[in-house]
Amino acid sequence: MIRSLLAAAFALLAASPAYAADTCATPADAKVATSTDTAALNKGVACRTARIKGRQDTIIGLQAANKVDAEQVAARVARLAALAAPPKSPLTPKPPVVTSPPAPPAPTPTPSASQGNATQPIPGGTVAVGLPSIASNFPTAGLLEPAYQTGVLGAIPPSGVPDVVGAFRFICTAGQIARDDPIVFPGQPGQSHLHQFFGNTGANAFSTFNTLRTSGDSTCTNRLNRSAYWVPAMLNGKGGVVRPDFVSIYYKRRPAADPECQRMGKACVALPRGLRFVFGYDMVSGKAPTGHGYFNCQGNGAKEGHYADIVEAASHCQIGSQLGLIINAPNCWNGKDLDSPNHRDHVAYSEWTNFPTGTWEACPATHPYVIPTFTLGGWYTVDADLDRSGTWDAKRPTWSLSSDDMSAMGHGMMRPGSTLHADWWGAWDDDTMARWTANCIDKLLNCNGGNLGDGWQMKQEGPPLTYKAEPRVVPVPTI
Structure with missing residues (x-):
């Protein structure tokens, strides 16, 4: 779900003009967790993603300035996933877990x-x-x-x-x-x-x-x-x-x-x-x-x-x-x-x-x-x-x-x-x-x-x- 939402966000980015810096807080950061405005959430994802992509050639920017934008994108993506999930699903979905290759049962360790x-x-x-x-x-x-x-x-x-x-x-x-x-x-x-x-x-x-x-x-x-x-x-x-x-x-x-x-x-x-x-x-x-x-x-x-x-x-x-x-x-x-x-x-x-x-x-x-x-x-x-x-x-x-x-x-x-x-x-x-x-x-x-x-x-x-x-x-x- 989260990956599909990210893909949709990037698709929206490709089809939309760059947003001004003061429009990225849509909805306001403090209201993301309770927002039901999917259009505003998607707009915020696209806007902040645009700013991240605009800093691609600045290593310091990727490690510092992008941090805040990445956190806010993650918050909006999580909220969109919660809105799209069945009613009893948790509000914040867990990231996907990589399943390791199957392994034989482990023996009980013997302390020495x-x-x-x-x-x-x-x-x-x-x-x-x-x-x-x-x-x-x-x-x-x-x-x-x-x-x-x-x-x-x-x-x-x-x-x-x-x-x-x-x-x-x-x-x-x-x-x-x-x-x-x-x-x-x-x-x-x-x-x-x-x-x-x-x-x-x-x-x-x-x-x-x-x-x-x-x-x-x-x-x-x-x-x-x-x-x-x-x-x-x-x-x-x-x-x-x-x-x-x-x-x-x-x-x-x-x-x-x-x-x-x-x-x-x-x-x-x-x-x-x-x-x-x-x-x-x-x-x-x-x-x-x-x-x-x-x-x-x-x-x-x-x-x-x-x-x-x-x-x-x-x-x-x-x-x-x-x-x-x-x-x-x-x-x-x-x-x-x-x-x-x-x-x-x-x-x-x-x-x-x-x-x-x-x-x-x-x-x-x-x-x-x-x-x-x-x-x-x-x-x-x-x-x-x-x-x-x-x-x-x-x-x-x-x-x-x-x-x-x-x-x-x-x-x-x-x-x-x-x-x-x-x-x-x-x-x-x-x-x-x-x-x-x-x-x-x-x-x-x-x-x-x-x-x-x-x-x-x-x-x-x-x-x-x-x-x-x-x-x-x-x-x-x-x-």
């Missing part, structure tokens, strides 16, 4: 204190098994809106070809700062080095899959993604924490039907419920870091590149530019554990491997299931507190990660940025994850801005994105 929660994977683009499903405890339909990534309301994102992976991207903002780590130090507040969280706003030392799924807002678009992400806090060397302007998250994986999935391992599967892991520098063993982490600079005269640490990157950053930390999550899973004693061994990374019949990317035989990986990129505005000389003196104040100070472990101060790592605990709404997996990933689409690949996208909850942290620097917490 030492190995996490044992489970079995489901091949394909379905919601993977893991912990039992926990339904979202809020109306989910209200957190979706017609997609406007392409400038055409409700359009499907473009194909990712020639890339071989489907992509699902969105932006997060800075969340809480705490000396908590619910994976490494569960139930022990204040035990870890200082972390910058984003995603679930309620994540703390006592978090579990249950608490993440049932509480907290989200700094990653909205509560449909209550997953928790955290990295070491960025310290300025003068008693302050530098908060990221924004954090980009980019999930990707080959489509489940890609024959390469069977060469990489047994199958390409979705993320299992409750999966959690740590990646990057190993604070316990000091082994070679995983995740191909690096630093970068962008904007305001910066020289972009892959820099090993903050010291190297800083010499290429100008004041007012942005310093970025980038790291990649694991993409291989052992198929049975949601955690492991060191929070790393149940997941792994694919590598290009020589076989008797050729060379191709493959997961280790011990981790034969290919899961969506994600690239995490945190970006921080550079100020004069960052030593940009390209040299490092431990006695000279400069930016560093909280984890670089390993005095408590007997290692002293490490080179700034050398201990880059990240933690992740998945807590997605089941239906939302199933949709971006089935569409963006398994249909090889290029989805941006929380676009689910089926004409709908996650609606920004809370203040609009500004891509600037406010406040940018806060005092280091005393506890």
Whole structure:
């Protein structure tokens, strides 16, 4: 119904002259939910759609100015659908749900204190098994809106070809700062080095899959993604924490039907419920870091590149530019554990491997299931507190990660940025994850801005994105 109404709206647009800006509020925005004037509702849809189409060549406009118009178009389309529905139908119809391919029944997971929660994977683009499903405890339909990534309301994102992976991207903002780590130090507040969280706003030392799924807002678009992400806090060397302007998250994986999935391992599967892991520098063993982490600079005269640490990157950053930390999550899973004693061994990374019949990317035989990986990129505005000389003196104040100070472990101060790592605990709404997996990933689409690949996208909850942290620097917490 909604798609047909959208089609009708665009047909009306094609046959009608452009409307002046002050005529778009037809009926008045505050009266849309109760209006019975279908002509006025259709006129409002066409007018606002015209304004969106008029901004197609302005990326900032698509992400900001179009937001209000898209929301009002969605409200009018929903009202038109309600008027056309049988009397007992709800006033606000739910967005269409993408049905995942059928899957065999999932076995009941068996908890294991030492190995996490044992489970079995489901091949394909379905919601993977893991912990039992926990339904979202809020109306989910209200957190979706017609997609406007392409400038055409409700359009499907473009194909990712020639890339071989489907992509699902969105932006997060800075969340809480705490000396908590619910994976490494569960139930022990204040035990870890200082972390910058984003995603679930309620994540703390006592978090579990249950608490993440049932509480907290989200700094990653909205509560449909209550997953928790955290990295070491960025310290300025003068008693302050530098908060990221924004954090980009980019999930990707080959489509489940890609024959390469069977060469990489047994199958390409979705993320299992409750999966959690740590990646990057190993604070316990000091082994070679995983995740191909690096630093970068962008904007305001910066020289972009892959820099090993903050010291190297800083010499290429100008004041007012942005310093970025980038790291990649694991993409291989052992198929049975949601955690492991060191929070790393149940997941792994694919590598290009020589076989008797050729060379191709493959997961280790011990981790034969290919899961969506994600690239995490945190970006921080550079100020004069960052030593940009390209040299490092431990006695000279400069930016560093909280984890670089390993005095408590007997290692002293490490080179700034050398201990880059990240933690992740998945807590997605089941239906939302199933949709971006089935569409963006398994249909090889290029989805941006929380676009689910089926004409709908996650609606920004809370203040609009500004891509600037406010406040940018806060005092280091005393506890």
